[in-house]
Amino acid sequence: SQQGEEDPQALSIQEGENATMNCSYKTSINNLQWYRQNSGRGLVHLILIRSNEREKHSGRLRVTLDTSKKSSSLLITASRAADTASYFCATDANQAGTALIFGKGTTLSVSS
Amino acid sequence: GAGVSQTPSNKVTEKGKYVELRCDPISGHTALYWYRQSLGQGPEFLIYFQGTGAADDSGLPNDRFFAVRPEGSVSTLKIQRTERGDSAVYLCASSQSRGLTEAFFGQGTRLTVV
Secondary structure, eight states: OOOOEEEOSEEEEETTSOEEEEEEOSSOEEEEEEEEESTTSOEEEEEEEETTOSEEEETTEEEEEETTTTEEEEEEOSOOGGGOEEEEEEEEESSTTOOEEEOOOEEEEEEO | OOSOEEEOSEEEEOTTOOEEEEEEOOTTOOEEEEEEEOTTSOOEEEEEEETTEEEEOTTOOSTTEEEEOTTSSOEEEEEOSOOGGGOEEEEEEEESSSSSSOOEEOOOEEEEEO
């Protein structure tokens, strides 16, 4: 099963533009994480936001979390061609013994 | 090791055969996850270990799939009587503990069942 759903499924932008991806989830969570994946292999952790946080920044990344709407957004500012990848949100549901569950991802394409 | 290591990186097997996929997590990480990913999809959760025990195996699709982590470090995912539909990239991840920590992923094993 998949907890998160990213939106849009695919996004194409020009270098320098901002990219916004959204994630919705179903159950209450401890935290929400965003990951990046190149070429369909290993995922790389980008940022973690706790359930009691509303916004977090890391370099050109900005993540927001709205627990009342069960949604999160990832904003990449001033995008670069190297940002081309798939981006996934993952949640750690607020129940003992539950695992990190991923959404289906947003495929971002940044053209120069 | 420095990161999560998965072996083999690629595996081609015939339908009906048995395969084992290995994951070496980062030393000291108690949580270990197995996922499988098909083309264009997100990682699909299979099983999660906390230490030696399977804390959550609800993602295993059927009884042909089994995973062990006998000493709380290396884990092996075992697939019996493989089917063509089992073809996917199998990803392993580890983290220091469940919850407020990031997961570190290996590069995956690409399994092809012919």
